[in-house]
Amino acid sequence: MSALGFALPEDVLAARDGILAFVDHEVLPRHARHAAVLDDPRGRYREDGRYSDAALALIREVRMAAAAAGYFQMCTPTSLGGGGLGHLAYFVAWEAMFRHCGPRHWLMLYALSHWAFGPSRMLEKITDEARSRIMAGLMDGSRSMCFGLSEPNAGSDAAMITTRATADGDGWRLSGRKIWTTNAPVADYCVVFAVTDAERARAKQGGISAFLVPTDATGFRIERVIRMFGHVGGDEAEITLDDVAVAPWQLVGELHEGFRAALYGVSLGRVYNAARGVGYGRWALERALDYAAQREAFGQAIAHYQGVSFPLAEAATELHAAHLMGLNAALLLDQGEAAVKELSMAKAYAVQVGFRAVDRAMQVHGAMGFTNELGLTEAWHTLRVVNVADGTNEILNRTIAQRLFKGDTAL
Ligand SMILES: Cc1cc2nc3c(=O)[nH]c(=O)nc-3n(C[C@H](O)[C@H](O)[C@H](O)COP(=O)(O)OP(=O)(O)OC[C@H]3O[C@@H](n4cnc5c(N)ncnc54)[C@H](O)[C@@H]3O)c2cc1C
Numbered sequence: 001m002s003a004l005g006f007a008l009p010e011d012v013l014a015a016r017d018g019i020l021a022f023v024d025h026e027v028l029p030r031h032a033r034h035a036a037v038l039d040d041p042r043g044r045y046r047e048d049g050r051y052s053d054a055a056l057a058l059i060r061e062v063r064m065a066a067a068a069a070g071y072f073q074m075c076t077p078t079s080l081g082g083g084g085l086g087h088l089a090y091f092v093a094w095e096a097m098f099r100h101c102g103p104r105h106w107l108m109l110y111a112l113s114h115w116a117f118g119p120s121r122m123l124e125k126i127t128d129e130a131r132s133r134i135m136a137g138l139m140d141g142s143r144s145m146c147f148g149l150s151e152p153n154a155g156s157d158a159a160m161i162t163t164r165a166t167a168d169g170d171g172w173r174l175s176g177r178k179i180w181t182t183n184a185p186v187a188d189y190c191v192v193f194a195v196t197d198a199e200r201a202r203a204k205q206g207g208i209s210a211f212l213v214p215t216d217a218t219g220f221r222i223e224r225v226i227r228m229f230g231h232v233g234g235d236e237a238e239i240t241l242d243d244v245a246v247a248p249w250q251l252v253g254e255l256h257e258g259f260r261a262a263l264y265g266v267s268l269g270r271v272y273n274a275a276r277g278v279g280y281g282r283w284a285l286e287r288a289l290d291y292a293a294q295r296e297a298f299g300q301a302i303a304h305y306q307g308v309s310f311p312l313a314e315a316a317t318e319l320h321a322a323h324l325m326g327l328n329a330a331l332l333l334d335q336g337e338a339a340v341k342e343l344s345m346a347k348a349y350a351v352q353v354g355f356r357a358v359d360r361a362m363q364v365h366g367a368m369g370f371t372n373e374l375g376l377t378e379a380w381h382t383l384r385v386v387n388v389a390d391g392t393n394e395i396l397n398r399t400i401a402q403r404l405f406k407g408d409t410a411l
Pocket of ligand 1: 116146147148149150151154155156157179180181182183236385386388389390391392393394395398
């Protein structure tokens with residue numbers, strides 16, 4: 001059943017259906033077999049907050065199986081050896097997986113290369129030497145990376161970063177701190193953004209460059225794993241760079257133009273998170289509809305009470321709009337548009353309405369809504385956090401307003 005008045009391209013539908021079948025075959029059975037590792041935080045994390053060896057082995061297995069089956073790298077550009085599917089396929093596949101799996105079957109996060117952890121479009125401009133050194137491991141899923149932009153004193157205004165790349169021979173030395181870097185605790189490489197020309201950076205005229213840094217490089221240190229939202233472990237870390245030597249082959253794209261790569265990376269994150277908002281929202285709505293139809297109070301199913309059914313109708317309306325906005329923004333990106341306004345709208349709206357849908361689903365479930373087994377609280381946590389990651393709602397509104405006042409009022 002589709003609510004769309006237009007057809008999605010055949011290759012996009014085939015990619016979506018294929019990856020869902022992969023998830024059914026490779027991800028769900030692992031969750032059933034390894035619940036003690038995957039469901040129980042005591043099995044999932046080590047004392048220091050990193051994933052346990054058993055959890056990491058399962059993550060790697062899923063990545064490598066998905067790579068062998070051709071799904072993991074299907075949205076990686078062909079120039080890097082990937083399948084070359086575009087932003088629309090990326091949005092559609094992620095949305096379908098989030099909706100299909102919900103938050104409990106989280107190994108599905110590793111079935112498709114995440115823009116910041118795997119072989120991503122962001123790497124299109126790496127050097128030939130970097131390609132030969134690192135791409136094979138990223139493409140076959142045995143290795144992963146992370147995206148080091150934010151710093152303790154530079155978040156929304158990321159151009160304020162102070163990590164420095166000081167010229168040294170034909171290379172550079174990096175010093176500074178990064179924070180909130182997702183996947184850093186277990187990544188093999190980090191794309192580190194650093195100031196290479198302080199004057200240009202101050203004037204917001206470039207001056208920031210991106211470097212591929214192995215996480216075992218001398219001077220690269222994971223300071224701590226950051227526990228978010230009461231979790232006992234986590235994906236985010238704080239990093240220190242102390243005089244880390246980098247050579248010209250490690251430069252990503254052009255010198256001083258790294259901020260462009262950062263903005264492009266973040267825009268991929270917005271596609272991903274728009275899909276996550278819609279997917280989790282639809283997953284929660286479906287749980288709520290089932291529950292409301294069978295749970296009885298005062299002599300009939302609670303679905304008969306408008307106090308229960310109207311919030312779900314509103315959630316469905318909002319999710320439908322968010323779904324269309326996400327599809328449209330992804331299509332514009334595939335047409336070569338920057339889609340700054342449309343993608344900002346899609347991400348901010350999808351995350352907010354996805355969160356609201358999950359919240360309403362919790363309410364419909366009564367006390368049941370707060371149990372760990374159902375996973376609604378996990379989706380609620382995740383979407384709450386995504387109101388900040390990859391551009392806060394306020395920063396996205398700021399971007400939309402800037403576009404509007406520049407005359408971009410097309411809607
Ligand atoms: C789960 C998670 C994962 C992340 N992963 C990564 C990662 O992998 N790599 C990475 O580099 N970063 C990562 N981040 C960091 C993320 O990009 C930043 O949190 C985000 O850019 C906001 O920055 P900040 O947290 O420093 O908030 P601040 O920039 O300090 O903002 C604080 C508040 O002020 C508001 N604000 C700021 N400026 C304005 C303005 N002009 N108008 C109105 N309101 C404003 C913000 O909206 C926010 O509400 C992650 C964050 C989270 C939560």
